[in-house]
Amino acid sequence: MTIMTEPKKTASAVDEYSIVNARHPGRWISAAVIVFLGLLLLRSVVTNPNFGWSTVGMYIRDVSIVRGIGVTLQLTVICMAIGIVLGVVLAVMRIAANPVVRSAAYAYVSFFRGTPVLVQLLFWYNLAALYPSITFGIPGVDLDANAIITPMTAAILGLGLNQAAYMSEIVRAGILSVENGQSEAAGALGINRLQTMRRIVLPQAMRVIIPPTGNEAIGMLKATALVSVISVPELLYSAQIIYARTFETIPLLMVASLWYIVVTSILSVGQYYVERHYAKGGQRSLPATPWQQLKRFVRVHDPLALKGAKK
Amino acid sequence: MSATIRESAAAATGPGPMIKAAAVRKSYGRLEVLKGIDLQVDRGEVVCLIGPSGSGKSTLLRCINHLETIEGGRMWVDGAVMGYDLKGTKLHEQPHAKICRSRVEIGMVFQHFNLFPHMNVLENLIEAPRLVLKEKRPSATARALALLDSVGLADKAKAYPRQLSGGQQQRVAIARALCMRPKVMLFDEPTSALDPELVGEVLKVMKDLAASGMTMVVVTHEMKFARDVADRVVFMDDGYVVEQGTAQDVIGDPQHERTKAFLASVL
Ligand SMILES: Nc1ncnc2c1ncn2[C@@H]1O[C@H](COP(=O)(O)OP(=O)(O)O)[C@@H](O)[C@H]1O
Ligand SMILES: [Mg+2]
Numbered sequence: 001m002t003i004m005t006e007p008k009k010t011a012s013a014v015d016e017y018s019i020v021n022a023r024h025p026g027r028w029i030s031a032a033v034i035v036f037l038g039l040l041l042l043r044s045v046v047t048n049p050n051f052g053w054s055t056v057g058m059y060i061r062d063v064s065i066v067r068g069i070g071v072t073l074q075l076t077v078i079c080m081a082i083g084i085v086l087g088v089v090l091a092v093m094r095i096a097a098n099p100v101v102r103s104a105a106y107a108y109v110s111f112f113r114g115t116p117v118l119v120q121l122l123f124w125y126n127l128a129a130l131y132p133s134i135t136f137g138i139p140g141v142d143l144d145a146n147a148i149i150t151p152m153t154a155a156i157l158g159l160g161l162n163q164a165a166y167m168s169e170i171v172r173a174g175i176l177s178v179e180n181g182q183s184e185a186a187g188a189l190g191i192n193r194l195q196t197m198r199r200i201v202l203p204q205a206m207r208v209i210i211p212p213t214g215n216e217a218i219g220m221l222k223a224t225a226l227v228s229v230i231s232v233p234e235l236l237y238s239a240q241i242i243y244a245r246t247f248e249t250i251p252l253l254m255v256a257s258l259w260y261i262v263v264t265s266i267l268s269v270g271q272y273y274v275e276r277h278y279a280k281g282g283q284r285s286l287p288a289t290p291w292q293q294l295k296r297f298v299r300v301h302d303p304l305a306l307k308g309a310k311k
Numbered sequence: 312m313s314a315t316i317r318e319s320a321a322a323a324t325g326p327g328p329m330i331k332a333a334a335v336r337k338s339y340g341r342l343e344v345l346k347g348i349d350l351q352v353d354r355g356e357v358v359c360l361i362g363p364s365g366s367g368k369s370t371l372l373r374c375i376n377h378l379e380t381i382e383g384g385r386m387w388v389d390g391a392v393m394g395y396d397l398k399g400t401k402l403h404e405q406p407h408a409k410i411c412r413s414r415v416e417i418g419m420v421f422q423h424f425n426l427f428p429h430m431n432v433l434e435n436l437i438e439a440p441r442l443v444l445k446e447k448r449p450s451a452t453a454r455a456l457a458l459l460d461s462v463g464l465a466d467k468a469k470a471y472p473r474q475l476s477g478g479q480q481q482r483v484a485i486a487r488a489l490c491m492r493p494k495v496m497l498f499d500e501p502t503s504a505l506d507p508e509l510v511g512e513v514l515k516v517m518k519d520l521a522a523s524g525m526t527m528v529v530v531t532h533e534m535k536f537a538r539d540v541a542d543r544v545v546f547m548d549d550g551y552v553v554e555q556g557t558a559q560d561v562i563g564d565p566q567h568e569r570t571k572a573f574l575a576s577v578l
Binding site (some may be wrong): 179181182185186187188189190191192193195199202203204265278 | 376378384408409412413414415417418419421423425426427428429436439442443487488491
């Protein structure tokens, strides 16, 4: 009987107290220290004349710089596309039943991961020295390597084929992360292996594949700067051409850096939404986007709304 | 409920048994799991496979739809040798495409449901009809919705598997298999992964399916279901069929020592 009456008592008592959240003085102090250090850094960057901010402003939207960004983006997209498509093929080969197919994929990955991409780029660029004419072993085909291997094609081959080796490892990890029961269920329904891979396994593998692929895309964007050594007019090379003429090295490197930051930031946002898309079905409900979180924060902390709730 | 379900069981006619296993053998490496299984399942018959864990029940079920290759003996489904073509005196494993076609006739329900988590319930149901039967979306969708209705999940078409209870997921899995209009349904411990209060709703769907005339092979530990629904109960142990007969005989009055020991442990 006493047990029965007790909840009532506490229930009425509960209403009389209001909740005060714990204070966190440590957080305020550390935040203040960081903001102070940040301001010091900002002051030195703004006041140091060697940064040449006026020169930066002059060149930030220079025609050749903007063209350079175009080439950088183009290279990133093409090389990532090659990397992803070839990477999926290699990943499927790595788990094939045929040991020769498996070994071939393994050898490819070892070779391209085992050598510096800069060396690979130089190899492709100088391919004509190795194979002056390209026949693919097919009679009637005789292509002039010097004509085909422009700096741009060398860059695409070098970065794309190298990327495929890394992508294949990422895709393979993704495929292996999908439970075997999924393929079995598909097989039992009469769905063939290729369709199972395309419709059942790969879409689920995406949740594991997307985050590192986003990192790879950002890495690729920066790696395109390497092809300045084979004089492809991408962002860095365009900046170099200008400062070779004007000797304003630091300001133009700042111009290039600022653009790299802008583009990688945009890529990060894109990555976030792609990840969200493929998280579908993974959790019972998707977490809110930063925008939705902001809206909720405003809603919850809106003083007018709070007053209304009190009444 | 069973207008739709009954339609899928219409194929239960035809000459000969639906499934016939003759001296089927299967090993994993050096471990022989099936040691010469003879079994026959007639059209429209409901057979419950019981036996201790590790006795080879799942393996036998998976040999029926060729998820596992067999190493000896022969397996017929609907009059055709499953997974192999007889050329001269040799059985050649069929091309994958042909095996896939045969599997259309055989529905399978797994212990852990194995729904496709990245698709909603409706997409789970129409995926195989569209990919394999090359069916148009509207007709596949119509049948899928009717089947969902018949398993009591008409309102869950847009839900994702993870938003459903285990019992609901398993009913979706049954509907997904039925969407291919199979001639026979295989169940591998369909209620073993469920909370006790959810077992009933799945068994109810299976009972309706049995009543509609579907040929069914059910691996189960639900003795009450076996008593109520099974035309025949088959007791397996250590890779052999030890005893079979009506539920009354095998469960009520087991002849074999091993059957008695097993039943004593589960009842
Ligand atoms: N893929 C496999 N590889 C090796 N051994 C297996 C495999 N699948 C099952 N087995 C073994 O085969 C035996 C029978 O398994 P199974 O058919 O699953 O039994 P049951 O379903 O009756 O519990 C068990 O000893 C199990 O360990
Ligand atoms: Mg089993």
